[in-house]
Amino acid sequence: MNTPDLPTLRSAFTPALLTLLLALLLAACSPDRHAAPSAETRSDAIAQAEAAAGQLMSTLVSALSQAMKEGGPTQAVEVCSSIAQQKTEEIGASFGLSIRRVALRARNDLDRPNTREEEILEKWSHTEGPIESLSEVITNEQGNAVLHYMRPILLGDNCVACHGPEEQIQPDVLAAIRAHYPNDRATGFQPGDLRGAISVEVPLDQP
Numbered sequence: 279m280n281t282p283d284l285p286t287l288r289s290a291f292t293p294a295l296l297t298l299l300l301a302l303l304l305a306a307c308s309p310d311r312h313a314a315p316s317a318e319t320r321s322d323a324i325a326q327a328e329a330a331a332g333q334l335m336s337t338l339v340s341a342l343s344q345a346m347k348e349g350g351p352t353q354a355v356e357v358c359s360s361i362a363q364q365k366t367e368e369i370g371a372s373f374g375l376s377i378r379r380v381a382l383r384a385r386n387d388l389d390r391p392n393t394r395e396e397e398i399l400e401k402w403s404h405t406e407g408p409i410e411s412l413s414e415v416i417t418n419e420q421g422n423a424v425l426h427y428m429r430p431i432l433l434g435d436n437c438v439a440c441h442g443p444e445e446q447i448q449p450d451v452l453a454a455i456r457a458h459y460p461n462d463r464a465t466g467f468q469p470g471d472l473r474g475a476i477s478v479e480v481p482l483d484q485p
């Protein structure tokens with residue numbers, strides 16, 4: 279009987295085996311390895327993100343208007359710079375998600391966008407008419423399945439005191455901004471301009 283010798287066998291099977299192994303490996307490493315969340319999980323996550331973003335906006339707006347009333351814009355700069363990041367973190371922790379404010383022209387370096395946020399902000403900044411909030415299931419930079427939610431922040435009339443054209447900002451306010459934020463890029467905006475966004479990641483992986 280003429281049985282194939284070992285080298286022949288190896289040469290016949292190795293490419294097929296290698297292909298199979300490669301396919302398995304690719305499947306295991308693919309970014310889509312997370313099972314798609316159910317419609318219910320997804321809508322719960324969107325509701326969480328919206329609630330956290332709403333709470334962040336109202337917290338910051340009321341802290342800002344109270345500080346403006348009490349001490350004017352110069353003192354409000356101090357208040358903003360000391361509480362904005364802390365309040366944002368507290369709200370994220372209480373909802374069990376990650377939340378931040380991001381902007382292409384950020385005042386605080388901590389608010390610089392990641393690649394995905396930057397792409398969305400770029401697209402929004404060229405959008406004519408109203409900008410819709412966005413929610414999408416993604417694998418984030420840490421490799422976790424999350425619902426990513428982004429809500430635009432537009433400039434209002436009352437924001438010009440600190441984000442408007444520099445000639446419209448009181449000199450002492452501008453000095454306070456520059457003292458706190460030497461890299462500030464968040465002036466020169468007009469009411470209605472896209473100022474930035476609230477960006478939320480709601481975890482979807484079950485522990």
Ligand code: HEC
Binds near residue numbers: 389
């Ligand atoms: C009294 C001055 C002042 C006013 C008025 C003000 N801001 Fe700001 N804004 C700041 C400061 C200071 C920061 C940086 C806070 C920090 O360190 O996190 C900031 C940060 C931001 C950020 C985060 C992105 C970044 O650039 O770091 C957004 C978005 C923003 N402001 C939007 C607004 C909007 C919208 C209004 C009007 C409703 C407004 N601001 C009014 C002072 C002000």
